[in-house]
Amino acid sequence: MEKKLFTFKETKQKLADYCVYQDRCHQEVEQKMWEYVLIPEAKDEILLYLIQENFLNEERFTRSYIRGKFYMKSWGRTKIKSHLKFKGISEKLINSCWDEIDEADYQKTLEKVYNKYYATLKGLKEYQKKMKTTKYLMTRGYEYQEILKLNDEDN
The missing domain is CATH 1.10.10 (Arc Repressor Mutant, subunit A)
Incomplete structure (x- = not known):
């Protein structure tokens, strides 16, 4: 170039x-x-x-990135964190900015994404649906423990 x-x-x-x-x-x-x-x-x-001159502010960037990826794209914490690390943002800064995501919103979004994907799975046994949904949610960046809680609530 x-x-x-x-x-x-x-x-x-x-x-x-x-x-x-x-x-x-x-x-x-x-x-x-x-x-x-x-x-x-x-x-x-x-x-x-x-x-x-405050055109470049790493904390503001991190907070804005977290809000955007969660509220617009419904990404989970794991995916957001790995993308921020790839952009050179420190773990300490990332951890101090998680308050941008409301915990209740996080749970609601996780459930919404779970239910939406689960509903698309046809012709599978119950355990297969749960397995596929768990895999899908993990690629979206949600924590395994959080997904398990949802799976357990279904039973």
Whole structure:
């Protein structure tokens, strides 16, 4: 990919706009910087500027990511956590942001996803349906223990 040539000021503004459009993590911004021809000192200065001016805020990003993936995509904690770790977010920060998901909402969503998927399974024995549903929910990032509780309630 051909790198674009912009002045330092233009690049700084473009990266600020990139952060304003949607909350970003450091890794995403550093990746975006590869599109521009910048010396390491310029990259550092831009990162510092973005942090000082609150365009780049790792905690805000983490909280927003957790809310979005749970409330919009119905992902479970495990999947959200692994995706955040992949983006370079620390375990400590992730753990401090779980309060973005209301526990009652989490249980309701888990039940909703469980029941919706379970209802689609036709022509299977009860234990097969439960097994498939458990597998499906685990791929959606829900904890095995939480799924087991739902399975037990069904009996």
